[in-house]
Amino acid sequence: MQNTLINDTFLKACLRQATPHTPVWLMRQAGRYLPEYCATRSVAGSFMGLATNVDFATEVTLQPLERYALDAAILFSDILTVPDAMGLGLSFAQGEGPRFAKPVRTEQDVASLRVPDMDKLRYVFDAVSSIRKALKGRVPLIGFSGSPWTLACYMVEGAGSDDYRLVKSLMYSRPDLMHQILSVNADSVATYLNAQIDAGAQAVMIFDSWGGVLAHEAFKSFSLHYTTRVLSQLKTEHNGQTIPRIVFTKGGAVWLDDMADMDCEVLGLDWTADLSAARHRVGGRAGTPGKALQGNLDPNVLFAPPQAIAEQTIAVLESFGKPHTDTTCSGPTHIFNLGHGISQYTPPEHVNVLVDTVHSHSVAMRAGMVKT
Amino acid sequence: MQNTLINDTFLKACLRQATPHTPVWLMRQAGRYLPEYCATRSVAGSFMGLATNVDFATEVTLQPLERYALDAAILFSDILTVPDAMGLGLSFAQGEGPRFAKPVRTEQDVASLRVPDMDKLRYVFDAVSSIRKALKGRVPLIGFSGSPWTLACYMVEGAGSDDYRLVKSLMYSRPDLMHQILSVNADSVATYLNAQIDAGAQAVMIFDSWGGVLAHEAFKSFSLHYTTRVLSQLKTEHNGQTIPRIVFTKGGAVWLDDMADMDCEVLGLDWTADLSAARHRVGGRAGTPGKALQGNLDPNVLFAPPQAIAEQTIAVLESFGKPHTDTTCSGPTHIFNLGHGISQYTPPEHVNVLVDTVHSHSVAMRAGMVKT
Numbered sequence: 001m002q003n004t005l006i007n008d009t010f011l012k013a014c015l016r017q018a019t020p021h022t023p024v025w026l027m028r029q030a031g032r033y034l035p036e037y038c039a040t041r042s043v044a045g046s047f048m049g050l051a052t053n054v055d056f057a058t059e060v061t062l063q064p065l066e067r068y069a070l071d072a073a074i075l076f077s078d079i080l081t082v083p084d085a086m087g088l089g090l091s092f093a094q095g096e097g098p099r100f101a102k103p104v105r106t107e108q109d110v111a112s113l114r115v116p117d118m119d120k121l122r123y124v125f126d127a128v129s130s131i132r133k134a135l136k137g138r139v140p141l142i143g144f145s146g147s148p149w150t151l152a153c154y155m156v157e158g159a160g161s162d163d164y165r166l167v168k169s170l171m172y173s174r175p176d177l178m179h180q181i182l183s184v185n186a187d188s189v190a191t192y193l194n195a196q197i198d199a200g201a202q203a204v205m206i207f208d209s210w211g212g213v214l215a216h217e218a219f220k221s222f223s224l225h226y227t228t229r230v231l232s233q234l235k236t237e238h239n240g241q242t243i244p245r246i247v248f249t250k251g252g253a254v255w256l257d258d259m260a261d262m263d264c265e266v267l268g269l270d271w272t273a274d275l276s277a278a279r280h281r282v283g284g285r286a287g288t289p290g291k292a293l294q295g296n297l298d299p300n301v302l303f304a305p306p307q308a309i310a311e312q313t314i315a316v317l318e319s320f321g322k323p324h325t326d327t328t329c330s331g332p333t334h335i336f337n338l339g340h341g342i343s344q345y346t347p348p349e350h351v352n353v354l355v356d357t358v359h360s361h362s363v364a365m366r367a368g369m370v371k372t
Numbered sequence: 373m374q375n376t377l378i379n380d381t382f383l384k385a386c387l388r389q390a391t392p393h394t395p396v397w398l399m400r401q402a403g404r405y406l407p408e409y410c411a412t413r414s415v416a417g418s419f420m421g422l423a424t425n426v427d428f429a430t431e432v433t434l435q436p437l438e439r440y441a442l443d444a445a446i447l448f449s450d451i452l453t454v455p456d457a458m459g460l461g462l463s464f465a466q467g468e469g470p471r472f473a474k475p476v477r478t479e480q481d482v483a484s485l486r487v488p489d490m491d492k493l494r495y496v497f498d499a500v501s502s503i504r505k506a507l508k509g510r511v512p513l514i515g516f517s518g519s520p521w522t523l524a525c526y527m528v529e530g531a532g533s534d535d536y537r538l539v540k541s542l543m544y545s546r547p548d549l550m551h552q553i554l555s556v557n558a559d560s561v562a563t564y565l566n567a568q569i570d571a572g573a574q575a576v577m578i579f580d581s582w583g584g585v586l587a588h589e590a591f592k593s594f595s596l597h598y599t600t601r602v603l604s605q606l607k608t609e610h611n612g613q614t615i616p617r618i619v620f621t622k623g624g625a626v627w628l629d630d631m632a633d634m635d636c637e638v639l640g641l642d643w644t645a646d647l648s649a650a651r652h653r654v655g656g657r658a659g660t661p662g663k664a665l666q667g668n669l670d671p672n673v674l675f676a677p678p679q680a681i682a683e684q685t686i687a688v689l690e691s692f693g694k695p696h697t698d699t700t701c702s703g704p705t706h707i708f709n710l711g712h713g714i715s716q717y718t719p720p721e722h723v724n725v726l727v728d729t730v731h732s733h734s735v736a737m738r739a740g741m742v743k744t
Contacts, residue, residue, distance in 0.1 A: 165672055173676045173680060216645065217687065253626045274589075297587075300540035303537065303545070304545045345537065
């Protein structure tokens with residue numbers, strides 16, 4: 001597999017190294033807002049039909065890179081593949097979110113949970129290898145998984161939820177069972193991400209999509225603790241390359257100080273976070289330890305006209321401020337992203353405005369040509 | 373109208389005055405989890421049938437006080453009465469949330485918005501007077517409204533939303549129109565709350581239920597700015613009594629420092645906030661200015677067994693710490709509440725555990741009988 005990258009700005013920024021521009025990619029960048037994605041999906045028949053077929057997964061992963069000058073690719077898959085491999089039976093009904101045929105509700109359900117046989121996730125690792133080959137070193141490939149807590153939410157609820165009543169009832173009533181689920185999930189996610197790294201993932205991201213629904217103490221014991229357990233088991237190097245680890249907690253900006261101590265390279269933030277304050281608190285000064293920050297444009301900005309998209313994109317870049325430009329040491333860096341996945345209703349041509357603005361404006365910021 | 377209260381702990385705590393116990397009430401305490409509420413509602417026929425009938429509204433407001441030793445009553449009404457009075461046509465379909473027949477979408481829709489004639493909200497003010505009479509000074513009565521931003525969300529979306537796509541599209545595309553809506557809303561809410569105060573509301577609360585979905589800069593310009601505009605117009609005294617003003621922003625804990633400067637007496641917090649940190653930042657020391665804090669138990673705790681409910685209730689009390697007990701000056705105070713409205717699925721007998729634990733444990737804390 002080719003190790004030399006044509007565009008390594010994303011990996012460099014993850015490691016807080018200076019780059020000529022601010023790298024950008026978008027959560028859910030291969031998705032329903034792209035007509036070419038919808039076309040491939042209709043051939044595949046279903047979401048899981050896409051995700052489990054190496055050729056389809058490779059094709060849709062590369063689709064957004066053909067349209068936009070993105071600085072990273074992300075594996076096309078779902079955050080819930082791990083509980084599916086545990087035997088819970090994942091499906092996606094038309095127009096609805098994910099659903100598990102066998103949710104985890106009883107003590108017996110919990111007792112039977114095991115780290116799944118990674119052979120059941122072979123389709124994911126095969127997709128990673130295939131995508132790496134197809135990318136030909138254009139940009140790096142990000143692997144990912146849901147966080148232990150986020151997986152547990154779906155495993156217990158059996159589907160998405162408005163109020164997380166079932167999973168929180170279990171957590172408050174039987175914390176012992178919840179800890180048991182989370183322990184299995186943490187070890188499963190670590191094994192899964194390590195296998196993605198072995199297959200060729202050049203960075204990995206943990207999506208704690210539902211961490212933000214927890215009370216502050218519960219967040220520490222039921223989410224952060226188990227994300228930390230995953231991180232402690234992850235490979236940090238593969239074939240001589242450092243593998244950066246990104247943690248994104250939707251709604252987690254309120255716990256920035258708690259997350260600052262995590263053993264990961266990048267913190268993803270949603271749009272409620274002020275990047276300027278976050279940089280001050282966890283970004284580190286040049287030559288000192290710290291984390292790269294990823295985010296955080298409100299995806300709804302992409303429904304505005306081009307001029308407004310450019311203005312809001314610039315506002316996010318400026319809120320982080322000028323990244324450090326000293327190539328002799330590490331320092332504060334920013335990876336541009338949305339604060340959550342791109343909406344399926346996004347006009348595809350609006351994404352060009354975002355990507356091009358990130359590149360042009362971040363070059364100008366480095367050159368000191370704009371107020372930062 | 374009787375001004376002397378039998379139990380004035382809630383009002384005292386709002387004003388950061390020492391009380392013998394920590395007062396407690398619950399958002400949505402008159403609601404579907406109570407069988408007696410469901411019985412009255414089935415007679416009334418609909419939610420609005422309840423809210424617009426003085427006798428029914430009085431009856432259901434007092435129902436939770438018969439069961440639980442609550443320290444405040446809150447007017448039975450909806451946060452969306454104001455846009456309904458603007459002519460948007462509020463209704464509640466069975467099993468669904470609120471819906472407006474005429475959502476605000478076009479420039480013309482916006483141009484025709486006016487502060488509504490308060491005569492159209494007479495049923496609310498009549499309910500306030502009637503409830504005050506029925507309470508006979510047992511506990512104070514809280515009046516309320518949705519915040520300008522939260523009203524705007526429903527007015528533009530026409531209903532609840534998962535992604536706030538329509539209202540945010542308008543906000544990012546035509547900020548001028550959004551500011552126009554919010555200006556009318558702010559003046560309407562202020563007029564409405566002042567009329568509730570005239571009718572007998574002894575404290576008022578602004579529910580910014582959807583402030584937390586905004587990006588941090590947008591929160592300041594589109595939510596906080598207009599809540600501030602409401603606050604600046606509110607009466608702070610009526611019949612020689614101070615009228616405390618409570619602001620609750622769901623998901624707002626991340627912006628605590630921005631909210632600290634608001635001209636209100638009480639900040640409501642959801643369960644993501646650490647009350648200890650919040651007290652440190654906005655609670656003020658004894659003899660110095662500051663705000664009382666209200667909150668913040670996760671409503672899902674009420675699905676756990678009684679022992680766990682008591683433990684989690686105590687954890688919230690202890691996270692705030694011992695309130696000040698100096699009767700000669702103001703100082704840090706806590707009003708116990710949930711971090712959001714009580715769930716309709718809550719077992720009613722579980723609420724007793726919560727209320728009784730707040731009272732007994734908070735008395736013990738003041739006596740120095742427990743670790744604080």
